[in-house]
Amino acid sequence: MKVGVLALQGAFAEHLDALQRLGTEARPVRLPEQLDGLEGLIIPGGESTTISKLMVAYGLLDTLKAGSRNGLAIWGTCAGMILLATEVDDGDLPIMGLMDMRVRRNAFGRQLDSFEVDLSVAHLGPVPFHAVFIRAPVVERVGVGVEVLSQLEDGRVVAARQGRFLATAFHPELTNDLRFHNYFVQEVIGKG
Amino acid sequence: MEQGSWTVKRGLAQMLKGGVIMDVVTAEHARIAEEAGACAVMALERVPADIRSAGGVARMSDPQKIEEIKSAVTIPVMAKCRIGHFVEAQVLEALGVDYVDESEVLTPADESHHIYKHDFKVPFVCGCRDLGEALRRIAEGAAMIRTKGEAGSGNIVEAVRHMRTVQAEIRRIQGMPVDELMAEAKALGAPYELVLEVHKTGRLPVVNFAAGGIATPADAALMMQLGAEGVFVGSGIFKAHMDVVDEKERRELQKQRALAIVKATTHYKDPKIIAEVSKGLGEAMRGLELRDIPKEELLSVRGW
Numbered sequence: 001m002k003v004g005v006l007a008l009q010g011a012f013a014e015h016l017d018a019l020q021r022l023g024t025e026a027r028p029v030r031l032p033e034q035l036d037g038l039e040g041l042i043i044p045g046g047e048s049t050t051i052s053k054l055m056v057a058y059g060l061l062d063t064l065k066a067g068s069r070n071g072l073a074i075w076g077t078c079a080g081m082i083l084l085a086t087e088v089d090d091g092d093l094p095i096m097g098l099m100d101m102r103v104r105r106n107a108f109g110r111q112l113d114s115f116e117v118d119l120s121v122a123h124l125g126p127v128p129f130h131a132v133f134i135r136a137p138v139v140e141r142v143g144v145g146v147e148v149l150s151q152l153e154d155g156r157v158v159a160a161r162q163g164r165f166l167a168t169a170f171h172p173e174l175t176n177d178l179r180f181h182n183y184f185v186q187e188v189i190g191k192g
Numbered sequence: 193m194e195q196g197s198w199t200v201k202r203g204l205a206q207m208l209k210g211g212v213i214m215d216v217v218t219a220e221h222a223r224i225a226e227e228a229g230a231c232a233v234m235a236l237e238r239v240p241a242d243i244r245s246a247g248g249v250a251r252m253s254d255p256q257k258i259e260e261i262k263s264a265v266t267i268p269v270m271a272k273c274r275i276g277h278f279v280e281a282q283v284l285e286a287l288g289v290d291y292v293d294e295s296e297v298l299t300p301a302d303e304s305h306h307i308y309k310h311d312f313k314v315p316f317v318c319g320c321r322d323l324g325e326a327l328r329r330i331a332e333g334a335a336m337i338r339t340k341g342e343a344g345s346g347n348i349v350e351a352v353r354h355m356r357t358v359q360a361e362i363r364r365i366q367g368m369p370v371d372e373l374m375a376e377a378k379a380l381g382a383p384y385e386l387v388l389e390v391h392k393t394g395r396l397p398v399v400n401f402a403a404g405g406i407a408t409p410a411d412a413a414l415m416m417q418l419g420a421e422g423v424f425v426g427s428g429i430f431k432a433h434m435d436v437v438d439e440k441e442r443r444e445l446q447k448q449r450a451l452a453i454v455k456a457t458t459h460y461k462d463p464k465i466i467a468e469v470s471k472g473l474g475e476a477m478r479g480l481e482l483r484d485i486p487k488e489e490l491l492s493v494r495g496w
Contacts, residue, residue: 008458009210009231030459045207047231047267054229054458078207090266106266111290112313114200117193134203135268135290174203 001189003040004029008054010046010079014173018181032063040073040189043080045134045171048105051079052094061094068098073164073189081167082137089140099165100143107138107156107169119170121150121159123187124179131158131170138169164188196313201335204268204290204315205399208232208336208422212412212454213401215239215426218257219264224443225429228450232268232290234424235261240297240344241427241477244489250298252280258287270317275495276302278311285314291336293317294329296494297343297426306495309333319403321354321492323361323390324380328496330398331383337396339420340492341404344427346479348405348414350492355402355418366394404492407432407476409456409469416460423457425450431477449473 005015007028019026019042029035041064043051055061068074074096076084083095087102108114114135118128129150139157142148150159150168158169166188172180194200211231216222222233235253237243243250252273262269268290273280275294280301284292294307296319309316310333318329319340326337339358341351365376365387373391377384389397402415403424412423429450436442452469459465487493 007210011206011209013209014206030462046209047207047211049226049267050211050229050231050454054455057455110288111200111204111268111315112285112288113195114204115193115195116197116199132199132203134200134207171203174199174206 001025001040001185002027002038003042003185003189004035004038005042005044006051006055006060006080008046008060009050010044011171011173012044015042015044015077015181018173018178019185022178022181022185024185030058032059035063035067035072038072040075040184042184043074043076043083044173045078045080048079048082048093052083055083056094061096064096065098068096068164071164073166073184074098075166075168075184075188077168077171077173078134078136081139081169084165084167086143087141099160099162099167100146101139101160101167102141103137104140105137106135108133108136111135117152119150119152119158123149123183129172129177129179130175131172132174133158133170136169139167161188198335201315202398205317205336208268208401209399210458211422212450212457213270213422213424214429214450215424216261217430219260221430222261222264222269224447225450226265226267228447229454230267230450231422232270233261233265234293234426235269235271235289236297239427239430240491241346241431242344243297244344244491252277252284252298255283255287258284258289262288272298273307274298275300276305276307278307281307281312281314281316285312289314291315291317294334295319296340296491300494306332317401319492319495320358322357323365324382325496326358326396326400327380327382327386327390330386330396334398336399336401338401338403338424341402341406342482342485343404343491345405345482345485346407346427346431346477347482348407348411349482351402351405351415352418354404354492355415355420358396358400359419362390362394362396365391405479406453407479408473409452409466412453413456413460413466416457423453425453427477428453433474435475445474449476
């Protein structure tokens with residue numbers, strides 16, 4: 001199995017490292033032709049406006065919309081989650097629109113409001129997942145067919161899945177816990 | 193729930209990697225930078241080239257300007273304070289900026305001590321010329337490092353020197369036997385624990401960008417190939433095309449140059465793309481020969 005990590009801007013090296021530690025063959029993707037032969041793609045955290053602009057400039061946005069119809073599994077973390085959504089609070093941002101959900105950018109405020117917290121994620125077992133939120137987005141509405149994987153104590157949705165698409169508002173690539181990467185590889189790509 | 197932790201501070205720098213952080217003086221600059229794909233903007237009173245030509249004391253930006261820049265864009269907003277001026281840093285934290293740059297580009301407030309950055313919840317980035325300086329700043333709490341270069345010069349030579357120096361020192365320490373690391377820590381003037389960490393991991397414990405003198409897409413790609421994880425561009429954008437009288441045309445040219453630098457930073461290993469984005473950009477900012485800058489006017493030697 002080969003998994004790509006979109007390497008236009010952001011924390012792509014951390015995702016590549018996590019996949020390698022899992023024993024999954026991984027490579028960076030900067031141009032559409034580099035998607036050939038991939039079964040899954042991670043869109044990392046970074047600046048969504050920057051990543052979106054570079055995706056449009058090099059034809060990746062359109063290719064990914066088409067690629068997803070051919071069965072490519074996609075996991076978006078933070079900025080990646082924004083790009084997966086069908087609706088974003090900033091209507092001008094070009095997005096992929098693959099997951100039926102509405103996402104609010106910088107939902108918690110600025111960097112001073114960034115935080116770490118233990119989350120309960122049923123699919124990962126009883127041990128809480130330590131999640132790092134950096135100027136993070138949040139899911140404001142999910143459509144039918146979108147499964148909520150995790151919520152904050154106040155009920156706000158921070159992880160969701162729709163078929164072969166996975167979205168997390170936080171950054172599993174910033175900790176040593178590989179359970180989310182494993183879930184993406186084994187469950188979303190493997191059985192999705 | 194924990195805020196302002198080391199992971200959270202360092203984490204934002206990790207999200208900025210592979211990107212271009214652009215110096216901006218006004219909200220209009222910030223909008224141009226965001227439209228061009230900057231991953232963050234750096235607010236300061238004047239761009240380094242103007243600080244250099246104006247002389248006098250360079251300080252933190254007017255808080256009102258910072259507020260205007262914050263409301264103009266959704267990308268992170270950084271701002272510079274003077275070396276050792278912890279009250280300017282407190283003010284910037286109170287304003288809610290996303291990162292503080294304790295910067296040699298501004299006139300130092302303290303010639304002996306840098307800010308003790310662990311006291312703050314806002315993360316800091318600091319400049320360095322070599323590994324010892326980088327590790328001293330990290331020990332004080334800097335969650336991100338940038339090599340200094342010579343700001344406002346439009347000349348990449350110092351940025352290259354500083355990045356090569358840091359990388360060479362990391363490789364040397366990585367190859368040393370453990371029993372030589374204490375003497376090396378003493379020679380570098382750096383905390384032993386951090387020297388040991390560099391020895392084990394072969395990299396700085398925080399993200400390292402390049403700064404100071406980047407004026408073209410090829411300059412940015414050069415720094416990336418030398419090991420930078422992203423770049424700061426100061427005067428290189430908003431001091432270029434200053435001979436163009438028409439404001440709208442100048443804005444467009446500056447935006448094109450900014451976008452070309454963003455693309456070259458992402459595709460830094462792809463010379464065909466760098467060639468493509470470099471076409472027809474017009475004249476870059478006028479650079480300075482380093483030998484022509486009087487020693488007392490060099491910015492990179494500020495701080496220790």
